[in-house]
Amino acid sequence: MAEYNKPIPIPQPESDRYWEGTRREELWLRKCNDCDEAYFYPRDICPKCFSRNTDWIHASGNGSLYTFAIVHRPPHPGFVSDAPYITAIVELEEGPRVPANIVGVEPEPENLSIDMPLKVVYEKITDEITLPKFTPA
Amino acid sequence: MPVMSKLKDLSGAAEIVGVAESDQIGKLPDKSALQLHAEAAHNALEDAGIPMSEVDGYLTAGYSTYDVAEYLGIQPHFTDATIVGGASFVIHIAHAMAAIQAGYCEVALITHGQSGRSDRARAAANRGLPSQQYEAPFGILGPPVSYSMAARRYMHEYGEDRTRQALSEIAVSTRKWANMNPVAYMKDEPMTFEDYHNSRWISWPFHLFDCCLVTDAGAAIVITTPERAKSARKGGVKVVGVGEGHDHSMISQMEDLTLPFGRFTGPQALEMAGITHSDLDLTMIYDSFTYTVLVTLESLGFCKPGEGPDFVADQRTAPGGEFPLNTSGGGLSYTHPGMYGIFTVVEAIRQLRGEAGERQIDDCNLAMAHGTGGNLSSTGTVILARD
Numbered sequence: 001m002a003e004y005n006k007p008i009p010i011p012q013p014e015s016d017r018y019w020e021g022t023r024r025e026e027l028w029l030r031k032c033n034d035c036d037e038a039y040f041y042p043r044d045i046c047p048k049c050f051s052r053n054t055d056w057i058h059a060s061g062n063g064s065l066y067t068f069a070i071v072h073r074p075p076h077p078g079f080v081s082d083a084p085y086i087t088a089i090v091e092l093e094e095g096p097r098v099p100a101n102i103v104g105v106e107p108e109p110e111n112l113s114i115d116m117p118l119k120v121v122y123e124k125i126t127d128e129i130t131l132p133k134f135t136p137a
Numbered sequence: 138m139p140v141m142s143k144l145k146d147l148s149g150a151a152e153i154v155g156v157a158e159s160d161q162i163g164k165l166p167d168k169s170a171l172q173l174h175a176e177a178a179h180n181a182l183e184d185a186g187i188p189m190s191e192v193d194g195y196l197t198a199g200y201s202t203y204d205v206a207e208y209l210g211i212q213p214h215f216t217d218a219t220i221v222g223g224a225s226f227v228i229h230i231a232h233a234m235a236a237i238q239a240g241y242c243e244v245a246l247i248t249h250g251q252s253g254r255s256d257r258a259r260a261a262a263n264r265g266l267p268s269q270q271y272e273a274p275f276g277i278l279g280p281p282v283s284y285s286m287a288a289r290r291y292m293h294e295y296g297e298d299r300t301r302q303a304l305s306e307i308a309v310s311t312r313k314w315a316n317m318n319p320v321a322y323m324k325d326e327p328m329t330f331e332d333y334h335n336s337r338w339i340s341w342p343f344h345l346f347d348c349c350l351v352t353d354a355g356a357a358i359v360i361t362t363p364e365r366a367k368s369a370r371k372g373g374v375k376v377v378g379v380g381e382g383h384d385h386s387m388i389s390q391m392e393d394l395t396l397p398f399g400r401f402t403g404p405q406a407l408e409m410a411g412i413t414h415s416d417l418d419l420t421m422i423y424d425s426f427t428y429t430v431l432v433t434l435e436s437l438g439f440c441k442p443g444e445g446p447d448f449v450a451d452q453r454t455a456p457g458g459e460f461p462l463n464t465s466g467g468g469l470s471y472t473h474p475g476m477y478g479i480f481t482v483v484e485a486i487r488q489l490r491g492e493a494g495e496r497q498i499d500d501c502n503l504a505m506a507h508g509t510g511g512n513l514s515s516t517g518t519v520i521l522a523r524d
């Protein structure tokens with residue numbers, strides 16, 4: 001396997017459990033028990049109502065395409081061999097939107113439509129980090 | 138929201154007396170970013186007719202103020218390094234005005250210098266920030282990717298063909314202004330609609346010509362009390378309205394990709410100035426991308442959401458058009474070193490003073506300069522008035 005030279009997430013104390021989850025091929029979100037909103041990215045205190053009464057929930061991994069771009073000029077040397085590649089914001093069925101790549105689709109605008117159903121797939125990049133990506137459901 | 142009655146008291150509390158670019162702008166591999174700060178500061182103080190020894194307030198973004206102030210030889214009693222991307226320098230004007238009114242300082246200097254094209258320094262380290270954990274690993278890195286995703290959402294909501302036409306109108310009209318600006322990077326490069334549509338993809342839906350330039354450039358602004366402005370070389374231009382703020386950092390955290398924070402800062406600045414959109418003679422909007430201009434016109438309230446394509450149709454914003462916009466040639470065609478906001482103010486002051494040469498617009502008395510920073514994250518708006 002060629003050396004992986006894309007940016008690699010450095011988990012932080014509030015996100016360790018998120019990245020442990022993706023390593024097991026599970027997607028975990030935070031949810032607030034006071035305002036009842038699930039949110040991304042993971043942090044202990046709810047960004048909607050600032051409550052500390054929050055939990056982790058196991059997300060289904062299903063969502064839809066909120067928007068996307070097809071990147072032709074790679075913004076980082078790690079993406080040169082991938083270009084053109086698809087970046088996206090995915091709306092999860094639990095509510096939050098997450099950034100991701102869309103994979104398993106040729107990177108042409110006509111292959112992608114806003115609101116198309118997507119499901120999570122996982123790409124292991126290091127022993128510690130597995131990235132959640134999305135593909136047409 | 139702040140209490141408007143208090144803010145209204147600030148209207149006119151300070152005046153801009155000096156603006157300048159660095160000696161050159163464009164491709165400058167033989168100059169450091171700090172030198173660009175220094176040249177711009179020197180030129181702006183000369184424009185103001187105020188010696189460096191009188192500067193007692195200092196503001197910049199992207200560096201700590203003590204690093205640049207030391208380089209310049211300033212020991213300020215008011216210091217502000219607010220950094221919220223390219224909007225910062227527009228926001229600094231409001232901060233300088235508040236500081237002047239509160240008595241922190243009498244002559245504030247705002248500088249910017251950036252070697253976007255020629256910088257020898259390396260990129261910032263990975264500190265585990267949310268953007269570095271959740272966006273960068275997917276190649277969601279840098280403004281073209283994030284802004285193009287926002288533009289694609291706009292296309293979904295308001296129509297792809299309409300949006301594309303608007304983006305092309307903005308690219309072409311902005312280039313026409315640059316063709317009239319002797320220091321514009323694209324001074325001698327005309328652009329047709331065909332050129333726009335034929336330019337290569339950077340991050341679909343963005344063509345190359347939807348994206349700002351990458352240059353080396355510096356600029357500076359000198360701002361002081363109305364009393365001190367009277368003896369400045371060219372007098373002063375009043376700051377009569379301001380607004381600032383932000384609502385997210387990462388593009389994936391932006392609630393509505395078609396409605397940036399100018400929805401607050403624009404109306405607030407206009408209300409503080411006691412004017413409406415139609416009173417403005419010139420509008421300078423940070424054009425990091427063609428799309429930034431389109432959604433910013435809507436968010437500021439020049440037209441309703443989704444009506445931007447009609448607003449910019451038929452080269453309405455080009456030289457000779459009804460709505461002069463980004464008359465310097467903008468970040469798209471004049472200069473864009475990475476953070477461009479300060480240059481919207483430099484051009485607005487020149488137009489208000491009647492110094493804009495071939496591109497001078499008639500009877501320019503009231504201008505808006507509006508900066509955007511980050512991933513459509515922050516905005517700063519100022520309204521400037523000639524005496």
Ligand SMILES: [Zn+2]
Pocket residue numbers: 032033034035036037046047048049050051
């Ligand atoms: Zn909550």
